[in-house]
Every structure is written in C-alpha cells, then in structure tokens.
Amino acid sequence: MTTTDELVQRLSDPAGFKKIIGFLGGKRAKASHELFTTADEKGVARSYTLDQREHEGTGYYIKAIGTRGDLTAEQLAELTRAAKLLPLGTVRYEGMMAATMPEPLGSSDDAHDIHDLSRLADGILVYPVTVLNKKREVTFAAWTHKGDEWSVYPIEDNKL
Amino acid sequence: MGRVSGGAIAFALIATIVLAALSVAGYSGVIRGFGPELAIFPAILAAVMLAGLIVSIVLNLRGSKGRDAWFSDAVAQGFAFRKQGSAPGLPGLLFRTGEKTEVFDVVDALDSPTPFLAGTITGTYGSDTSLPRRIAASFIGLPLPQAVPNIVLLGSGIGMLTLAGVAMAGRQRLSLEGDFDRSFTLYCPAGYERDALYIFAPDLMQRLIETTAGCDVELVDDWMFVYSSPGRYRDEGAIGRIMATTALVQQKTHRQTRSYADDRAVPLASPRIVSPEEHAAGAGAVGAGGRRIRTRASAAQRLVTVLSSVVVAGALAYYFFTEILPTLGR
Numbered sequence: 001m002t003t004t005d006e007l008v009q010r011l012s013d014p015a016g017f018k019k020i021i022g023f024l025g026g027k028r029a030k031a032s033h034e035l036f037t038t039a040d041e042k043g044v045a046r047s048y049t050l051d052q053r054e055h056e057g058t059g060y061y062i063k064a065i066g067t068r069g070d071l072t073a074e075q076l077a078e079l080t081r082a083a084k085l086l087p088l089g090t091v092r093y094e095g096m097m098a099a100t101m102p103e104p105l106g107s108s109d110d111a112h113d114i115h116d117l118s119r120l121a122d123g124i125l126v127y128p129v130t131v132l133n134k135k136r137e138v139t140f141a142a143w144t145h146k147g148d149e150w151s152v153y154p155i156e157d158n159k160l
Numbered sequence: 161m162g163r164v165s166g167g168a169i170a171f172a173l174i175a176t177i178v179l180a181a182l183s184v185a186g187y188s189g190v191i192r193g194f195g196p197e198l199a200i201f202p203a204i205l206a207a208v209m210l211a212g213l214i215v216s217i218v219l220n221l222r223g224s225k226g227r228d229a230w231f232s233d234a235v236a237q238g239f240a241f242r243k244q245g246s247a248p249g250l251p252g253l254l255f256r257t258g259e260k261t262e263v264f265d266v267v268d269a270l271d272s273p274t275p276f277l278a279g280t281i282t283g284t285y286g287s288d289t290s291l292p293r294r295i296a297a298s299f300i301g302l303p304l305p306q307a308v309p310n311i312v313l314l315g316s317g318i319g320m321l322t323l324a325g326v327a328m329a330g331r332q333r334l335s336l337e338g339d340f341d342r343s344f345t346l347y348c349p350a351g352y353e354r355d356a357l358y359i360f361a362p363d364l365m366q367r368l369i370e371t372t373a374g375c376d377v378e379l380v381d382d383w384m385f386v387y388s389s390p391g392r393y394r395d396e397g398a399i400g401r402i403m404a405t406t407a408l409v410q411q412k413t414h415r416q417t418r419s420y421a422d423d424r425a426v427p428l429a430s431p432r433i434v435s436p437e438e439h440a441a442g443a444g445a446v447g448a449g450g451r452r453i454r455t456r457a458s459a460a461q462r463l464v465t466v467l468s469s470v471v472v473a474g475a476l477a478y479y480f481f482t483e484i485l486p487t488l489g490r
Contacts, residue, residue, distance in 0.1 A: 046436040051249050072432045076439055077382060081303065085270075085277070087263075089246040139436075 002160045004140065007044040011036050011142055020142075020159045031102040032142075032153060039144035039151075043067060047141050047154070048076060050083035050126065053091050059134040060095045062086065062114055063154065065141050067123035075119070079126060082117050090114070095130035101142065101153035120150060129154045169220075172213050179206035226395050227265055233399035240268040247281055252378055252385040253312070253326050254297055257455070258283025267399065270303065274406040277301040280390050286325035289457055290464040295323050296390040302406055304382045305418045308359060309352040309450035311379040313344040313368070319376040320387040327458040340365045343373045351424075352450045359420060364412040371405045381451070384413055422446045 010016035017029040017036070036042050045065035053060040062083040064071070071079075090113050097111035105125060106115035117126040123145075129138045137157040144151045179202040185191050186199025234241045247261035255261065258281075266279030282296040297320035312328060314321060328347040334356055335341055348356040359379070368377065375388040393402060424447030428438055438444065442451065457465070 048434075048436045048439045053249050070433045070435050071439075073428070073434050073444055074432070076434055077306075081382065084250050085248045085268075087246040087248055091249070 002140075004044040004046065007140060007142070007155070007160075008042070011044065020153070020155050022159075028102065032151075035102045035144050035146065035151060036142065039146040041067070041145040042143065044140050044142050044155070046139060048079075050076075050080045051086075051091075053088055054134065055088060055092055057132075057134070058092075059131040059136075060088075060091045061129040061131070061138065062091065062117075062126065063129055063138070063141065064117075064124055064126045065143060065152070067125065067143055067145070071124065075122070075124065079117060079119075079124070083114075083126070086113060091128060092130075095128040098128050099151075100127075101144065101151040104149035104151055107149075118150070125150055125152050127152045127154065131156070169213065169216055172209055172216070176206050176209040176213060179203075179209065226391065226398075229396040230265055230267070230393065230398060233396070234267040234269075237269070237272070237399060237403075239272065239399075242266040242268065242279075247283065250301060250385075251381045251383060252299070252301065252387075253321060253380075253455070254281050254283065254285075254299060254324060254385075254387060257324070257326065258285050259287050260284050269403075272403075274403050274410060275303050276402060276406045278393060278402055283324075286457075286461060289325060289461040290468055291325060291458075291461045293323070293325065295320065297324070298388045298390050298392045300386040300393075300402060300406070302384045302386075302410060302413070304379070304384055305414050306420065307382045307445040307451075308379050308417050308420055309349055309355050309422070309446050310381075310453040311352075311356050311359065312347045312453055313377040314347070315372075315374050315376050316343055316345075317374065319374075320389065321376045321378075322458065325458045325461055327456050327461075329454050329456055332453060336360060336365060338362065338365065339369060343369045344377070347453055349450045349453050355420070355422065355450065359416045361412075361416055364416050367408055367412045371408055379417075381445075384409070422450060424449065 011020075011033070014030065014033045017033045018026065021029040021032065045067060047063040047065050048071060049061055050064050051062040064076075064079055094111040094114045097108055098114060099105065099108040099111070105118060105127070106112040114126055114128045118124055125141075125143055127141070131138060138154045139157050140155040140160075142153045142155060183199045183203035183206060186194045186202065187196050189195060231241055242263070244262065244264050245266075247255055247258070247263045249255070261281060261283035264280040264282070266277065269276050269278075278298070278300040280296055281299050282294065284292055284294045286292045312321070314328075332347045332350055334346045334348055334353050336346055336357070340346075340360075346356060346360065372386050375386045378385045378387070393399075422445070425445055426438065426441050426443040428434060428444040434444065442448065
C-alpha cells in the first residue's frame with residue numbers, strides 16, 4: 001500500500017510529477033516539481049471526501065486535506081455541511097476550472113467557491129475533483145505552502 | 161402552484177387568439193365547410209384557454225408580490241438571498257431523489273442564531289418509474305447539532321413527498337402515542353424504532369404538531385427538512401414566522417438530538433480526531449442501516465406500471481392470437 005512518505009519521495013523527482021500529471025502536462029509537471037522542491041512546506045495527504053455528486057456518468061468530489069494531520073469531527077461536520085450547500089453547477093464548473101498546482105489555491109477568477117471553503121489558518125485545503133470514471137478513486141493530494149500561497153494537486157489512484 | 165413561465169403565457173395567448181379568430185371565421189361563414197355548428201369547438205377551447213391565462217397571470221402577479229416581500233424581509237434581516245440556481249447537494253429526499261432539481265428564492269440564514277435555509281425546490285421525481293412528474297415544493301432546512309437516523313414524518317393528507325412519488329415500506333412505520341399519529345405518520349429504518357422514540361419525545365412531538373402540521377418532515381444526517389406546498393411562505397412576515405418556528409423547533413430538536421448516539425455506528429479511534437478512512441465509513445455518527453430510510457414506488461406508480469403492463473400484454477396477445485396463431489394452423 002502506498003504511503004504519503006513514499007509519494008513525497010516520488011514527487012521530489014521530476015518523473016514523479018510527470019507520472020501523475022501525464023505526458024501531455026510536461027510544462028505543468030515541471031513547474032509543479034519546481035514548486036514542490038522549493039516550497040516552505042510541502043507534503044502528500046490522504047483526502048477526506050466531503051461530498052460526492054454525479055452528473056451524466058461523471059463523478060464530482062469535494063475533497064479536503066489536513067496539512068497538519070487528521071481533522072476533527074467538528075471540522076469535518078462543518079466542512080461537509082458547507083460542501084453540500086454548493087449547487088451542482090458550481091461543483092461541475094469548478095471541478096473542471098479550479099486552479100491546481102502549480103497555480104495557487106483560489107487563483108482562478110471565476111472558479112474559487114470550493115477553494116474558499118479552505119481554512120488556511122488551520123492548514124485545511126478544500127478542492128474539487130472530477131473523475132470521468134466513477135470507479136476511480138483519488139485518495140491522495142500533493143500540497144505546497146510557499147509565502148502566502150497554497151497549492152494542491154489531487155492524485156488519481158491509477159497514477160500511483 | 162409553481163410559477164408559469166412567460167413563454168408558456170405567450171404561447172397560450174397566441175393559441176387563444178388563433179382559436180378565437182377561427183371561431184369568428186366559422187360564425188361569419190368565411191371558411192367553406194366550417195360553419196357555426198363547428199365554430200363552437202374553437203370558441204369553447206379559446207374560452208378555457210383565456211380562463212387559464214387569467215388565472216396564471218393573477219397567480220404570477222400574486223407570486224411576484226410575495227417574492228418581493230420574501231426578498232425584502234430577507235434583506236432586512238441581513239440574510240443571503242439567491243433567486244435561482246441548481247439545487248445544492250443536501251441529503252433531504254426532495255434533494256437526493258430528484259432529477260434536474262433547481263432551487264428558487266432561497267434565503268440562507270445558516271450563519272444566524274436561528275440558522276435555517278428556506279426556499280422552493282423544483283425537480284423531476286420518479287423518472288425511473290412509469291409515473292414521472294415535475295413538482296415544486298417549499299422547503300425549510302434546519303441544521304441539527306449531530307447526525308441522526310433518517311426519519312420521515314408524512315403529514316396528514318397528500319403531502320409534497322407523496323406527490324413526488326416517495327413512498328415508504330409499511331414495516332418501517334412506527335406508531336407514536338397521543339395526538340401525534342393524527343398529524344403525522346412516522347417512518348424510520350427497521351431496527352431504529354427505539355432511536356426514533358428517543359428523539360421524538362412528547363414535547364418535541366407537541367412542538368411539531370403546533371408548528372409543522374400539514375407538512376412533511378424529514379430528519380436526515382445532521383439536517384431537519386420541512387416540505388410543504390409552494391408559496392406557503394410567500395407573504396409578508398413569512399421570514400419572521402420561519403425564524404420563530406425555527407427557534408421553537410431548534411430548542412427541542414437540539415435537546416433531543418445533541419445527546420443521541422448510535423451504538424451500531426463504527427466507533428472512532430479517538431473521540432475528536434477522524435481519519436479519512438473513518439470519515440468514509442461514517443464512523444462516529446449513525447450505523448449504515450440507519451442512515452437512509454428505504455423507499456419504494458408509490459401505489460399510483462405501481463398501478464400505472466401494472467396497467468401499462470396489462471395493456472402491452474393485451475396488445476401482444478391480440479397480435480399473436482389474431483395474426484400469428486391462425487397461420488400456424490394452416
């Protein structure tokens with residue numbers, strides 16, 4: 001079973017990001033690797049699924065990670081409630097358009113409602129994930145913190 | 161009744177004019193073969209459509225007035241307001257069972273001391289059955305301090321859940337004491353009867369009778385939903401009434417649900433910290449058997465299914481016996 005430490009090690013190598021982003025995302029992989037290796041804080045965390053939607057066969061998740069360890073039941077209850085209040089249209093749009101590493105969390109002008117649920121002061125990042133194959137899991141996410149900016153990249157299990 | 165769209169009104173208006181013109185033409189003998197004896201039919205249709213048009217316009221105007229009051233009350237209270245949008249992913253039956261669900265005139269007071277979310281939801285329900293229908297319903301969502309088993313209270317008469325084709329298996333029905341059974345029929349997942357009795361203490365039952373009689377009520381996850389016919393809250397002072405009701409119900413539901421614990425739930429390793437795996441397994445909340453009530457097709461849906469099956473079987477039998485079977489004997 002893959003551990004978060006193993007994944008951090010893998011992502012410290014440029015090939016690690018190439019593998020999770022795919023061969024078409026060479027530039028993004030390079031920039032993400034550069035950010036990951038120069039960030040003030042970084043890591044890989046197991047994600048919580050706050051909410052899950054489905055629309056015409058496509059799966060949409062609202063996920064959260066705790067960069068300082070596991071979350072409390074209260075935090076999860078509050079985040080889950082907030083996630084469930086989001087309209088499907090927002091979840092679908094932001095599932096496609098929200099910023100991912102190397103872009104900072106919330107930096108997409110018209111697709112940041114889900115990122116806005118993050119509690120950055122507590123190191124909690126909330127982000128959308130879209131999966132065309134509903135059976136595909138997205139267990140982990142890589143994250144960085146550099147200056148005032150946070151970044152996240154969801155890692156599909158089939159890319160592990 | 162839901163709002164009639166401008167497009168539908170324009171279409172009905174044009175159709176009325178065309179029918180009226182046809183009728184006038186018939187009476188004046190302009191069209192050969194279409195005399196006064198036939199002109200009565202478009203005249204009747206035009207009259208019916210005109211009556212429908214007038215009713216729709218009056219309802220729309222009244223609804224618009226109510227919406228304005230609803231909107232200005234919400235703004236005056238400092239609540240967020242959303243006119244229209246796709247429905248949120250809330251766990252209530254009308255949110256989770258519908259297709260193409262949309263919400264209208266939503267007041268979000270979740271950050272207030274008496275938190276609630278209220279508005280109108282429309283959606284297509286029972287689309288996987290023989291009797292799909294599009295309905296609109298008013299809803300109020302009250303957050304609870306913690307997750308509880310899925311309990312549904314169907315109000316007396318035909319409520320919004322019944323109209324949406326939601327029906328519960330009879331063995332999930334639980335009879336409660338006093339006058340409660342006259343106002344509501346309570347359904348809870350099998351094995352959760354004692355939990356329902358714990359939550360529905362006599363004073364909470366009394367409060368629900370006083371405040372939500374005639375509505376359908378659902379407890380699910382950490383929410384309580386009240387569903388009623390659309391437009392129920394579209395008048396001046398509706399927001400104030402919802403706030404008062406919320407405060408009354410909140411006091412009782414919070415007391416009864418705060419200390420609720422399901423000993424069938426997966427226990428947490430630590431009382432506060434939850435791992436992603438524990439969260440995925442729904443640990444520390446309600447056992448898997450209690451999270452969702454079992455629904456089934458309504459009597460009307462089953463009747464339509466049976467009738468359509470009989471019609472299809474009859475048609476097939478007719479075809480085979482009259483067309484094919486005689487040829488076998490030749």
